Amino acid sequence: MELSERKLKILQAIITDYVTCAEPVGSRSIAKKFDLGISPATIRNEMSDLEEMGYLTHPHTSAGRVPSDKAYRLYVNTLMMKTHLTKVEKNIISNRLKSNVSEFELRIKDAASILSEITNLTSFALTPTKNDDVLKFIKLLPVDQKTVILMIVSSKGKITNTALKISVPFNNDNLELLSKNMTYNYQGRTINEVLKDSIIKDVHLDISAMSLLADNVMPNFMKTLEEMLNVNLYMEGLTNIFNIPEYNDLKKAKQFLEMLDKKEELTKRMLEREDGIIVTIGEENLDETMKDCTVITATYHIDGKPVGKIGVIGPTRMKYDEVTSIMEYLSENLSSAFQLECKEGDEEEND
Amino acid sequence: MELSERKLKILQAIITDYVTCAEPVGSRSIAKKFDLGISPATIRNEMSDLEEMGYLTHPHTSAGRVPSDKAYRLYVNTLMMKTHLTKVEKNIISNRLKSNVSEFELRIKDAASILSEITNLTSFALTPTKNDDVLKFIKLLPVDQKTVILMIVSSKGKITNTALKISVPFNNDNLELLSKNMTYNYQGRTINEVLKDSIIKDVHLDISAMSLLADNVMPNFMKTLEEMLNVNLYMEGLTNIFNIPEYNDLKKAKQFLEMLDKKEELTKRMLEREDGIIVTIGEENLDETMKDCTVITATYHIDGKPVGKIGVIGPTRMKYDEVTSIMEYLSENLSSAFQLECKEGDEEEND
């Protein structure tokens, strides 16, 4: 059987209706709401065909039709049109992203926040992966007689520091020398390289006092590098699911929230996804617990490279057109927000 | 009417039973489970008295009795005995706090995590307030020709830094001079003082080039200080409520989660609470949305000063003895974990 123009129109009508009303759609209501020029009976026949073809399902005999995952897939791939965000929506997004917050992570969290507010879905944001982030310089700063701050700056402007308790005596010159030595050794290498390549794991220094200091610093340096690789996951709008009919049931809501509670797993799954706007609908999700959800992710960029993701999770019944449009706009805006701060900047040797 | 010894015993029995079973307690089951040497009929009479006195309530005629907030209050104040944590529990707590995580905030979050896992309640942790944290030194470090890192170290070892884009030319000497100047001006002052005292908001420098640089740096310095004052709230074990009979109802669960979603408000409320182990039961909570919850908070210390809080939120029916004991042990452990890292250290002038 083929998908005639009319079948497509009917399918689109059903999806449109179901997405907003969340109730199985009957032939009569389609005939009334959409001016297709055909009677309920005809629509019924077509619906029956569409069901046979796998685009619709039937909760039970006397209920209307519900779009299947396959139908949503078709809709996303070919039927749906990009919606244009209103100026108001655009303004909300760009204004809120124009952040009066200087902290990087907070802004990413904020992006997730905006996303959940506009879509009324549960959203998340992943902080950038630093896999191919190269070290720029390493600096040790004295705090007091036993404490040193280890500061690591990477090319993407990520700064990390840790206060270290040092058990051996040291002075400014020592620290300065070690800083330079470490910078010289690790500059331009990715964090992964430094961590994996055991050859360069030790800084060899002639003076024994310095060597002792290095012994104190190196384990913490490595630990800090490891922590730099961590990706954070922020979730927002968790309670939104209570307003979604699909989860109007304690068990379902519980399952949903418990799924999202496993943050490490979720993070892993999301990192695996390709770049760009990716939509996975129901059964398409590899994760068993997500088989009745739709996940949409978008990528944001720093220095033109995709480094992090934002996304939404919700029922398969969602306004795909609106949500994807919003995410596209939001991720682009987020990228350019970072662009302003983190542009170019790869000069060498400046401390 | 007076609370005879026997009435207290019965009340205690009812509380003990209700706290574990979550079902209204009948006279017969008390007589059976607790060897009080009196018959159900006698217990019924006493129960009737206890109800009159406000310690018990009656969902309906044919149901057993349920302890009131007043009963729990009595229990917490006088009836309850401190439970001793088992070695296993103690080990779990101290091992997990022995953190292989260097980042300060993560460890606090981890404490909340432990708390929710052991109590099966929803827990939270507040990061330290930095109200009376004094600035130790300020340092500006060059990254590239347009970027400078502003680093602020406070006495409690809190380090913050921000990458600043600078629109005027600068060199190492400039930065060094400005760093020293700022350190000299703000060292030893609390963040609040620096923020409020408008007199010292500007660093006055003779050389005009330096003045321009300072103009670039100061707004960000102030912004960063403001952000340093922020207290973070971490919540853990949100989905635990789904295992609590009291919230076995979509509406209740929703209300609960939505209450916790208002993080700013919650943070404020929790900061207002006194130090030490504080228990507020049901109606005792000022917040309307918490009138059927119990909140317990404990304080952790840095340098002997109470600076942050951990807490649990759950139904008024909870194991007060266990939970408070756990929280006491946990908060003490958390304090001493920080003690190790943040001890003394108040020397001056070292950069």
Add this chain to the structure above:
DNA sequence: TGTTAGCACTCATCTTTCTCGAGTGCTAAT
């Protein structure tokens, strides 16, 4: 041949009724 009206049939949902039993409160006996 495609479209439509008509009608019997289905089945989830809502409401009502009924039954069951845990637990009380009262009374009278100990």
Add this chain to the structure above:
DNA sequence: ATTAGCACTCGAGAAAGATGAGTGCTAACA
């Protein structure tokens, strides 16, 4: 003062019935 006995209450859950949206089929129509 305590307790046994018994009638009474009332929520919870099961069973039965009513409702109505929506289908699927058939036969008539263009």
